[in-house]
Amino acid sequence: MNGYWDGPKPEPQARTIDEMREVLADPGCTFDQPLYFMYRDLAKNESDRAWLRQQHIRYDITVIPAATLCGEHVKTMGHYHTLNPAGVFYPEIYEVISGTGHYLLQTRSADDVVMIRGIAGDKILIPPGYGHVTINPGKVDLVMANLVSAEFSSNYGPFAEKRGAAYYETEGGALVKNPHYPDASPVRYCDPTEVPELGIEKGTGLYDLIGRPRSVAFLNHPEQFMEIFAGVTGGCLPML
Secondary structure (H helix, E strand, C coil): CCCCCCCCCCCCEEECHHHHHHHCCCCCCCCCCCCEEEECCCCCCHHHHHHHHHHCEEEEEEEECCCEECCEECECCCEEECECCCCCECCEEEEEEECEEEEEEECCCCCCEEEEEEECCCEEEECCCCEEEEECCCCCCEEEEEEEECCCCEECHHHHHCCCCCEEEECCCCEEECCCCCCCCCEEEECCCCEHHHCECCCCCHHHHCCCHHHHHHHCCHHHCHHHHHCCCCCCEECC
């Protein structure tokens, strides 16, 4: 967090390997350090915090150190989102602050599996209905921020039941299919997201959207912004 956040810093939630075993390619792997750190519900000052609460939005930072777990790149646990009152799954948006992130998105049936590669400044939009895992494929820490509705909750169960996402990323960048998804589609590559009409651009940090209600309204009311999600996974290329 040092150098990336100049506001109050709460104690992080740390994810350990014992909490992650059920989603690892090798659940018997050992590792004696936390796998990643989650700093939840951040605000630089009380004015910003009041605005975030008024908009029902949460700003978080996650730090994923570089590591491999018996040949698999370190990753987040993976989760799906719950439905909003209109019956649409909540979306989410990430920003790579430092390092490189691979964002593996998939539908519940894994009939669509998408990889989005992000570097500093890139935004990764998680459309309604897609679960997601973030992987650090690099040799330095991956530091990323996210904005998400404060009303949503994470559903980790589907990833735990199937031993992770549809693919594991191993050293060298190889994607190994998870045998618990025999019918998973091949992975497609998509570019990071920009939505200029909402102020979501590479040169604008997610924290800079504070004070711009139009820019974050899609997080609670995705049903009003379905057109911005259509391009996230459309027109992607097969993974080579």
